Amino acid sequence: MVTQVENPILEVHDLTVSYQSKPVLWNVDFSLPSGSLTGIIGPNGAGKSTLIKSIMGLTEKNSGYIKLFDKPLSKVRKKVSYVPQRESVDWNFPTSVFDIVLMGRYGHLGLFKRPKQADKEFALECLRDVGMEEFKDRQISQLSGGQQQRVFLARALAQNADIYFMDEPFVGVDAATEAAIIELLKKMRNQGKTVIVVHHDLQSVKKYFDWVILINMRLIASGPTETTFTKDTLQEAYGGKLTLLSQISDLLSKEDIPTRQG
Amino acid sequence: MEQLLHFFSFQDPIIRNVILGTILLSISSSLVGCFTFLRKRSLVGDAVAHAVLPGICVAFILHGEKNLWILMIGAFVAGWLSLIVIDLIANKSKIPEDSAIALVLSVFFGVGTLLLTHIQHNPSLSSNAAGLENFLFGNAIAINQQDLYAFGTIACIxxxxxxxxxxxxxxxxxxxxxxxxxxxxxxVLELILTTLTVLAVVIGIQSVGVVLMSAMLITPAATARFWTQKLNVFILIATFLGVISSISGSFISYVTPSPTGPWIVMILSLIAIVSFLFAPDRGIISKLMKQNAFKQKVIDENILKALYQLGENEQKSDIQYSIKELLNKRPMDESVLSKGLYRLTKERFLIQENDTWQLTPLGKNKGQRITKIHRLWEVYLTKYVQIAPDHVHEDADSIEHILTPELEKKLEELLEYPSTDPHNTTIPYKK
Incomplete structure (x- = not known):
């Protein structure tokens, strides 16, 4: 059940990805409309994070292509923002909240250039948007999980992009932060931005997202939440992995057979 | 004193070269080391430092003379090669990265030692090889004017x-x-950073030697991390520590007389150990003190709680209790108890009369609060976490000492001020 859209802001075409010759995504093929708030849903190990990592060019793909704004990522980087999982960085790094948010401006600055006053003011504004202004001089090692996530979000806002990819922004954050984040994401969507979120709490899907992508090593469904997020598709995504698919995947890994070069 | 004056007068060109050389070296290696440390690539720095040895030897065999620039090129190529090999092994085989690093380090260093022995035993080579063995452990005295220019150039780069x-x-x-x-x-950025590491190692081998070079890279950064959370300050402290150790190491080696490199590393390590022990917040001593203070707090609060609970069922409030009665209520080490009683009396939570103790209003307040939190937490655990009532006591025993007043208030509101705990004991609220 895949709803393809006209003039998509994101087009993933026949994407296959594997880690050390073990395939984790098979022939994923979908497109997203502009201005949607999309949830990528699926069980553990379904390849949700891998999907947005390969969209961001962080993992190599075996086959397929990805287009954003009808162009390859390298042509539109300034319009695209990525929020990695909170645990992917060392929060003991000796630096302040403000300096992290300022990193969001680096893409626009390019190499060699230092942030200007305007960049600093913009970063501060983003920090205000996530309700962390008074924490600006805090060392990041002193933040709680929810505050860390807000800082990452502020950094993404500072990129001033048109499409945002977020990897599990609700994991390990308190209820107040979760509410504040979803509020912010909805506001961003209403301003015309496109937001794609890796998410695994099924209960909140209908409340949060207007578009869903269900995956479990392969694409199960993609489309508007109302018509796509149904008992049948959920059953398919969560009713156990396709045994044959994961067995073949293990086999490929053991035998070290390259899956589809190039 | 005379030696000190002579040393710092910079009259002696050898001393001057040694000081300037080691300072340039320590600035370079500490700065680069900060990034190696932050990227968690310390082990790689060590591997590179060892891996340059075969490069130096090969460069010498090919050129036939001890020319610093030629040897540096050899070192540079070998250092680079080692990194490529580490990457290749880690990415293309199933050997994990740390094993790859260990493998490359030992193989490169082994080949280097082999070549060095070959040079020393080969009469046509060894006549020109005087001082080549210095690259193993370093010899700062051998730094000459030309070396200084080379070091300066690299440090500037x-x-x-x-x-x-x-x-x-x-x-x-x-x-x-x-x-x-x-x-x-x-x-590209990672390549540049790695190149800088190789460059810093290359400056260092002459005065500190390949074996100790990794200490020059990592120790300043690792030590500085104990003292600050701020990035700029961190880098400044690391560089400062490097420079200080270089100067004092050079001085000690001049006075004693002994090799410079090991002294610099000794001083660096000494500062590292001192920081490890005494740094505020992150140091061992400070951590132990904090733990100790918490332990005392727990003991004190337990005594107050026991005294409060002893008096709970009595009509009169000013009853005095003996150590024996207290121990009956709450078994603990007697010497720990009497120390706690002494502390509490001094802080005016208790009044002592002969060998009995009585709660002051202040102490009673505190005992009541601890008892209340304990019982509230038991209610919370049975109601919200669904733990059986006979399993909640121990957990509450530790939570009662940690809960902040804000959380205490939240807990009260969440549970809507229950009157009894799961064991049907009354929960005391402040009147």
Missing amino acids: LLATITILYKEFILVSFDVNFAKTIGFPVR
Whole structure:
């Protein structure tokens, strides 16, 4: 059940990805409309994070292509923002909240250039948007999980992009932060931005997202939440992995057979 | 004193060369080491430092003379090669990266020692090889004017590169994936950082030697990390520590007389150990003191709680209790108890009369609060976490000492001020 859209802001075409010759995504093929708030849903190990990592060019793909704004990522980087999982960085790094948010401006600055006053003011504004202004001089090692996530979000806002990819922004954050984040994401969507979120709490899907992508090593469904997020598709995504698919995947890994070069 | 004056007068050109040389070396290696440390690549720094040895030997065999620049090129190529091999092994085989690093380190260093022995035993080579063995453990006295120029040039290149690419290096060290997604040439930046590491090692081998060089890279950064959370301060402290150790190491080696490199590393290690023990917040002593203070707090609060609970069922409030009665209520080590009683009396939570103790209003308040939190937490655990009532006591025993007044208030509101705990004991609220 895949709803393809006209003039998509994101087009993933026949994407296959594997880690050390073990395939984790098979022939994923979908497109997203502009201005949607999309949830990528699926069980553990379904390849949700891998999907947005390969969209961001962080993992190599075996086959397929990805287009954003009808162009390859390298042509539109300034319009695209990525929020990695909170645990992917060392929060003991000796630096302040403000300096992290300022990193969001680096893409626009390019190499060699230092942030200007305007960049600093913009970063501060983003920090205000996530309700962390008074924490600006805090060392990041002193933040709680929810505050860390807000800082990452502020950094993404500072990129001033048109499409945002977020990897599990609700994991390990308190209820107040979760509410504040979803509020912010909805506001961003209403301003015309496109937001794609890796998410695994099924209960909140209908409340949060207007578009869903269900995956479990392969694409199960993609489309508007109302018509796509149904008992049948959920059953398919969560009713156990396709045994044959994961067995073949293990086999490929053991035998070290390259899956589809190039 | 005379030696001190002579040393710091810079009259003696040898001393001057040694001091300037080691200072240039320590600035370069500490600066580069900060990034190696932040990127968690310390082990790689060690591997590179050892791996340059075969390069030096090969360069010498090919050239036939001990020319610093030629040897540096050899060192540079070998250092680079070692990194490529580490990457290849880690990415293309199933050997994990740390094993790959250990493998490359020992193989390269082994080959280097072999070549060095070959040179020393070969009469046509060994006549020109005087001082080559210095590259193992370093010999700062051998630094001459020309070496200084070379060191200075390399140090300037390092400084300039780090200044120009500061923001890029920090970003790559903190969040490499983010750097990739905004289109920074991460591979190139990493290559530059690694090149800087090799360069710093190359300056260092002459005075400190390949074996101790990794200490010059990592120890200043690792030590500085104990003292600050601020990035700029961290880098400044690391560089400062490097310079201080170089000067004092050179001085000690001049006075005693003994090799300079090991002394510099000794001083660095000494500062590291002192920091490890005494640094505020992150040091061992400070941590132990905090733990100790918490232990005392727990003991004191337990005594107050026991006294409060003893008096709970009595009509009169000013009853005095003996140590024996207290121990009956709450078994603990008697010497721990009497120390706690002494502390509490001094802080006016208790009044002592002969060998009995009585709660002051202040002490009674505190005992009541601890008892209340204990019982509230038991209610919370049975009601919200669904733990059986006979399993909640121990957990409450530790939570009662940690809960802040804000959380205490939240807990009260959440549970709507229950009157009894799961064991049907009354929960005391402040009147």
